[in-house]
Amino acid sequence: MEKSIFDTVPLEQFIILSLILFCIGMVGVLRRRNMIVVFMSIELMLNAVNLLAVAFSAHRGDPSGQVFVFFVMVVAAAEVALGLAILMMIYRNVKSVDINALKQLKW
Amino acid sequence: MDQAIFYGLALIAIVGALATIFFRNAMYSVLALVVTFFAMAGLYLQLKAEFVAVVHIIVYAGAIMVLFLFVVMMLNLNSVNTIIRSNVNIKWIAVLVGVGMAGILGYGTYLTTLPARGVNSxxxxxxxxxxxxxxxxxxxxxxxxxxxxxxxxxxVIVLTKKEE
Incomplete structure (x- = not known):
């Protein structure tokens, strides 16, 4: 039997850790009004899910989970590039990165 | 030993994440998030996911965070940034929702029977x-x-192109 992290740290602790990181990211999205920080919080949430996927993948001994993480990373990279481009455009138009600058989107 | 490293990395990741959402200056937030990402890369290594760890550092800590840093610097918000007192209630509600969500998910985890360990290689x-x-x-x-x-x-090119 090969040595594994799960001998000393049970899977539950990885779940709890990624759960905490996910919730911190969620608080960031709800709390901050700076669009850049909101984006970073979304990244944090995506990463928490990635960590969970890798933990389960290692736990089950099935590399599919890690391939999936790879795809999540690609989508996250694309999302950030587009999001920041949109953010630049908003900044150019309203000269602010405060979410309240886009209040009209509510209606 | 493994356990000590895990708790150390987990602590760094959580502190970095909290710093990311609580720093007022967006620049510090970016740097704190980089710290979190490095801690997570360490966790991936502990899980024996070397490829994911390396790609994580290259893509997140390397490319994505540089992009964020670039935008933060280009907008130069510190000179424009005025401290607007926002609705304090909303901030506390956000924290409350986060803690509640953590509680619900934690309870769900507690109720779930996890799958058995597979053959690990x-x-x-x-x-x-x-x-x-x-x-x-x-x-x-x-x-x-x-x-x-x-x-x-x-x-991205179409969006950021200046109108003639």
Whole structure:
């Protein structure tokens, strides 16, 4: 039997850790009004899910989970590039990165 | 030993994440998030996912955070940034919702019976195994990824181009 992290740290602790990181990211999205920080919080949430996927993948001994993480990373990279481009455009138009600058989107 | 490293990295990741959302200055937030990402790369290494760890550092800590840093610096918000007193209630509600969500998810985790441990092999996280999977079972998604990236690239260029 090969040595594994799960001998000393049970899977539950990885779940709890990624759960905490996910919730911190969620608080960031709800709390901050700076669009850049909101984006970073979304990244944090995506990463928490990635960590969970890798933990389960290692736990089950099935590399599919890690391939999936790879795809999540690609989508996250694309999302950030587009999001920041949109953010630049908003900044150019309203000269602010405060979410309240886009209040009209509510209606 | 493994346990001590895990708790150390977990602590760094959580503190970095909290710092990310609580720093007022966006620049410090970016740097705190980089710290979190490095701690997570350490966790991936502990899980024997070497390929994911390396890609994580290159893509997140390398490319994405540089992009964020670039935007923060280009907008130069510190000179413009005025401290607007926002609705304090909303901030506390946000924290409350986060803690509540953590509670619910934690309770769900507690109720769930986790699957049994599979046969674990140190080979699982290597480039060899993942590369073979990527080009056999996941060939179509892998190719579609390139379409996504092209579309993103074109979209970003179109969006950021200044109107003549």
């Amino acid at each position: 140190t080979e699982n996280g290597t480039v060899k195994v993942l590369g073979k999977m990527l080009f056999n079972e996941y060939l179509l998604p892998f190719e579609l990824t390139s379409v996504l990236l092209i579309a993103t690239m074109v979209g």
